[in-house]
Amino acid sequence: MLFRPLYQFPTWLQRLYRGATWRRDAAVYLTFDDGPIPEVTPHILAILREKQVKATFFVVGDNVRKYPELLDQIVSEGHRVGNHTFHHLPGLKTSVAEYMRDVSACDELIHRHSRRKEKPLFRPPYGRIRRSQMRELKNTGYEVILWDVLTHDYNLRYSADKLLQIVQRYTREGSIVVFHDSLKSADRMLTVLPQVIDFWLANGYELKTL
Ligand SMILES: [Zn+2]
Numbered sequence: 001m002l003f004r005p006l007y008q009f010p011t012w013l014q015r016l017y018r019g020a021t022w023r024r025d026a027a028v029y030l031t032f033d034d035g036p037i038p039e040v041t042p043h044i045l046a047i048l049r050e051k052q053v054k055a056t057f058f059v060v061g062d063n064v065r066k067y068p069e070l071l072d073q074i075v076s077e078g079h080r081v082g083n084h085t086f087h088h089l090p091g092l093k094t095s096v097a098e099y100m101r102d103v104s105a106c107d108e109l110i111h112r113h114s115r116r117k118e119k120p121l122f123r124p125p126y127g128r129i130r131r132s133q134m135r136e137l138k139n140t141g142y143e144v145i146l147w148d149v150l151t152h153d154y155n156l157r158y159s160a161d162k163l164l165q166i167v168q169r170y171t172r173e174g175s176i177v178v179f180h181d182s183l184k185s186a187d188r189m190l191t192v193l194p195q196v197i198d199f200w201l202a203n204g205y206e207l208k209t210l
Contacts, residue, residue, distance in 0.1 A: 028208075030055040030207055031056045031145070031147065033125075034063075034180050036074060041057075042073075045074065045079075053207040056145075057082070059071060059074075061083075072113055083122045083123075084122075086102045086103075099136075100133070100137075103137065107120065127147070145210060147178045151167060156184070163196075
């Protein structure tokens with residue numbers, strides 16, 4: 001056939017128009033909930049440093065109170081921090097007033113360690129929240145972040161291989177992926193994290209902070 005349909009622009013032609021946008025980066029957003037803790041967070045940070053990628057940490061205020069130097073390290077290494085309440089409160093069992101007090105206690109600690117530049121991020125513990133709490137958070141200026149891919153890294157019945165399969169199967173452009181910065185998840189999560197990052201990079205995804 002003389003004229004074949006052009007499904008992909010040849011690279012020589014792309015080079016001719018250098019500087020034009022040919023493809024947008026496909027981003028994924030790697031997030032870690034529940035830290036920071038000294039047994040796990042430094043290992044995550046070391047992997048992110050080695051792979052030269054950035055992530056977002058949804059921190060529990062009480063952990064920041066105990067280990068403020070870890071939050072400093074997260075921030076100074078260029079990662080983003082979000083609020084995950086002070087006491088890891090279950091929204092459905094907590095009044096709006098108490099919930100918001102806990103959120104702002106966590107916020108105060110976070111902002112002792114990072115400068116307030118961007119819209120503050122919030123992720124509800126257990127991913128569950130009342131509509132009234134959601135409304136209040138939005139009124140206070142929070143962007144409420146949930147997720148697209150839950151790895152179940154806290155589930156002791158899931159092997160590292162299974163976690164990798166979940167990520168490989170369900171990641172798509174723009175996915176927000178949740179891991180846990182916790183003792184329960186540590187073994188399998190830290191085993192699989194470098195492979196997960198390699199998989200994304202090999203598939204053309206850029207890792208961005210939220
Ligand atoms: Zn949590």
